[in-house]
Amino acid sequence: xxxxxxFLSALTGSLLAAPFVAEAQPAxxxxxxxxxxxxxxxxxxxxxxxxxxxxxLGYVEGRNLVIEIRSAEGKLERLPALAAELVxxxxxxxxxxxxxxxxxxxxxxxxxxxxxxxxxxxxxxxLVTSLARPGGNxxxxxxxxxxxxxxxxxxxxxxxxxxxxxxxxxxxxxxxxRTEKDILQGxxxxxxxxxxxxxxxxxxxxEEFDRAFSEIIRARGCSDCVAKLHVHQ
Numbered sequence: 001x002x003x004x005x006x007f008l009s010a011l012t013g014s015l016l017a018a019p020f021v022a023e024a025q026p027a028x029x030x031x032x033x034x035x036x037x038x039x040x041x042x043x044x045x046x047x048x049x050x051x052x053x054x055x056x057l058g059y060v061e062g063r064n065l066v067i068e069i070r071s072a073e074g075k076l077e078r079l080p081a082l083a084a085e086l087v088x089x090x091x092x093x094x095x096x097x098x099x100x101x102x103x104x105x106x107x108x109x110x111x112x113x114x115x116x117x118x119x120x121x122x123x124x125x126x127l128v129t130s131l132a133r134p135g136g137n138x139x140x141x142x143x144x145x146x147x148x149x150x151x152x153x154x155x156x157x158x159x160x161x162x163x164x165x166x167x168x169x170x171x172x173x174x175x176x177x178r179t180e181k182d183i184l185q186g187x188x189x190x191x192x193x194x195x196x197x198x199x200x201x202x203x204x205x206x207e208e209f210d211r212a213f214s215e216i217i218r219a220r221g222c223s224d225c226v227a228k229l230h231v232h233q
Contacts, residue, residue: 116140
């Protein structure tokens with residue numbers, strides 16, 4: 001797994017060299033980036049980590065870069081207005097922290113590039129048409145997709161060839177209902193193809209982990225492996 005700085009460097013590298021930016025930036029032009037987040041109070045270190053990733057690439061605030069940061073402070077209904085504010089400021093690109101922020105940015109503009117730092121299910125949420133051909137003005141990274149569940153189980157089977165039972169730890173309601181349904185169905189289809197038996201165990205939050213693992217142990221699902229499909233959004 002990439003560490004946070006490596007991830008941010010990769011993100012900002014793709015951001016500033018995005019294929020849908022038609023022209024190379026003229027010498028001396030100051031880049032203006034809009035940073036839209038649902039709640040930076042949860043991760044207050046992210047803006048500075050983002051700035052450091054940009055500095056590693058030669059973009060320094062006050063010299064050749066301006067960053068306009070907007071946080072909804074946990075009030076998601078504020079995101080559309082904040083996205084519109086960034087568009088009015090004529091930023092060159094909007095970095096969106098998560099699916100709600102990306103959806104608000106997409107609603108605010110169809111022309112400015114939008115880079116999602118981590119989307120849940122970009123296809124089902126309507127951010128992109130498909131993972132292979134996203135289309136439109138949205139790009140970025142996806143943490144979760146029903147299409148990837150089968151691959152995860154396949155890799156698990158390759159890593160532990162003798163695995164026959166897998167306990168699946170999941171959080172009900174953490175993603176949209178359709179996404180949740182597709183993920184669980186995708187897991188079942190992949191498990192049948194791989195000859196693996198699944199045990200689905202719910203955990204609505206960290207306070208339920210002890211109970212969930214006790215349930216897994218009682219059912220002997222942990223004798224082979226435990227897979228976390230999705231615990232938190």
